[in-house]
Amino acid sequence: MSRLDSFIRRVTAQRACLDYAAQLIDGQDGVVLEVGLGNGRTFDHLREIMPDREIFVFDRQVASHPDSTPDEDHLFLGDLPDTLARAAEDLPQPAILVHSDIGTGNAEWDARMAEMMADVLPRVLKPGAVVVSDQKISLADAEDISLPAGVQKGRYFFQTYRGR
Amino acid sequence: MSRLDSFIRRVTAQRACLDYAAQLIDGQDGVVLEVGLGNGRTFDHLREIMPDREIFVFDRQVASHPDSTPDEDHLFLGDLPDTLARAAEDLPQPAILVHSDIGTGNAEWDARMAEMMADVLPRVLKPGAVVVSDQKISLADAEDISLPAGVQKGRYFFQTYRGR
Numbered sequence: 072m073s074r075l076d077s078f079i080r081r082v083t084a085q086r087a088c089l090d091y092a093a094q095l096i097d098g099q100d101g102v103v104l105e106v107g108l109g110n111g112r113t114f115d116h117l118r119e120i121m122p123d124r125e126i127f128v129f130d131r132q133v134a135s136h137p138d139s140t141p142d143e144d145h146l147f148l149g150d151l152p153d154t155l156a157r158a159a160e161d162l163p164q165p166a167i168l169v170h171s172d173i174g175t176g177n178a179e180w181d182a183r184m185a186e187m188m189a190d191v192l193p194r195v196l197k198p199g200a201v202v203v204s205d206q207k208i209s210l211a212d213a214e215d216i217s218l219p220a221g222v223q224k225g226r227y228f229f230q231t232y233r234g235r
Numbered sequence: 236m237s238r239l240d241s242f243i244r245r246v247t248a249q250r251a252c253l254d255y256a257a258q259l260i261d262g263q264d265g266v267v268l269e270v271g272l273g274n275g276r277t278f279d280h281l282r283e284i285m286p287d288r289e290i291f292v293f294d295r296q297v298a299s300h301p302d303s304t305p306d307e308d309h310l311f312l313g314d315l316p317d318t319l320a321r322a323a324e325d326l327p328q329p330a331i332l333v334h335s336d337i338g339t340g341n342a343e344w345d346a347r348m349a350e351m352m353a354d355v356l357p358r359v360l361k362p363g364a365v366v367v368s369d370q371k372i373s374l375a376d377a378e379d380i381s382l383p384a385g386v387q388k389g390r391y392f393f394q395t396y397r398g399r
C-alpha cells in the first residue's frame with residue numbers, strides 16, 4: 072500500500088466517521104465541538120452534514136482555507152486545555168458531539184494531549200454525548216462504540232459519555 | 236459537497252490517473268518523470284505500481300516525507316525549466332511517462348508554467364510517451380487521451396506524444 076493509498080484510506084475513513092457520528096446524535100440537543108481546525112476540511116464537512124447545529128472550533132491559530140473558517144463567535148483560539156476550560160463556562164449548551172483530530176505523529180506528545188482531553192472533556196459534555204477522536208482518549212464514565220463499517224480498528228475511536 | 240468530499244474525490248481521481256497511466260505504458264521502454272514531489276505521496280505510489288522503472292523527480296526543494304524521498308541520483312533539484320533542460324542531457328533514456336502536478340491555484344502562474352512545460356517537455360519525451368498533468372499542457376505533436384473511468388473532465392489531463 073503506497074502512502075497515497077493509505078492517505079486515501081485515512082480521509083475516507085474520517086468522512087465515514089463524521090457521517091456516522093452525525094447519525095448517532097440525530098435528534099438530540101447540544102452543540103458540536105471541532106477540536107483542531109487545521110485546514111478546515113472536516114469543519115466544512117461537519118457544517119454541511121449538520122446545517123442546523125452550532126459548531127464551535129478550537130485551535131491554537133487559524134490556518135484554514137478562507138471558505139472554511141468559523142466566525143469569531145464560534146472560535147476558541149489558544150491552547151487546549153485553556154480554551155476547553157473557557158468553553159465550559161461560555162458555551163450556550165453542553166456538547167452532544169466532539170470531534171478531536173489533534174494527533175501530531177509524536178507518540179509522547181499525543182499521549183499527553185489525550186490524557187489532557189480525558190481530564191477536561193467531561194466539563195463540556197452532555198450525558199449521551201459522542202466523542203470521536205483520532206487518538207484514544209480514556210474518558211471515565213464512557214463506553215466504546217463500534218466503528219462504522221469499513222473503518223479499520225485503531226484508525227478512529229468512538230465513545231459515548233454516560234455522564235456522572 | 237464539502238471540502239472534505241471534494242478533497243477525497245481529488246486524491247482518488249489522482250490515484251486512478253496514475254494507475255491508468257502505468258497501464259498505458261506497460262511493456263514500453265523509458266524512464267518516468269515525477270514533476271513536483273511535494274510531500275511525496277504520488278512519487279511513493281508511482282514507485283509502488285512500477286517497481287521496475289527508474290523514476291526521476293523534479294522539485295525546487297525536498298519537502299517530502301522521509302519514506303518518500305528519492306535518492307540524489309534520481310532527483311533534479313532547482314527551478315523548472317532549468318532542471319528539465321538538464322534532464323534532457325543527463326537522463327539515461329527519454330521518458331515514457333511524465334506526471335506533472337505543479338498547480339498552485341494561481342491561474343496566471345499556472346498558465347505560465349504549463350506553457351513552459353509545453354516548450355520543454357519534448358526534449359525529454361520518447362515518441363509514444365504519456366503525459367499526465369493537473370494543468371492543461373498544450374503540447375505540440377500530441378493527442379489527447381480520454382480520462383480513466385470516474386475521473387471528472389478537467390481534473391486531470393492525459394495526452395500521448397507522437398514525437399516529431
Ligand SMILES: C[S@@+](CC[C@H](N)C(=O)[O-])C[C@H]1O[C@@H](n2cnc3c(N)ncnc32)[C@H](O)[C@@H]1O
Pocket residue numbers: 270271272273274275276277278293294295296298313314315316336337338348
Ligand atoms: C502539489 S505539490 C506536488 C504533490 C505531489 N504530486 C503529491 O501529490 O504528493 C507541487 C510541487 O511542485 C513544486 N513546483 C512547482 N512549481 C515548480 C517550479 N517551477 N520548479 C520546481 N518545482 C516546482 C513545488 O515545490 C511543490 O513541491
Ligand code: NI
Pocket residue numbers: 136138
Ligand atoms: Ni475555495
Ligand code: NI
Pocket residue numbers: 300302
Ligand atoms: Ni512513514
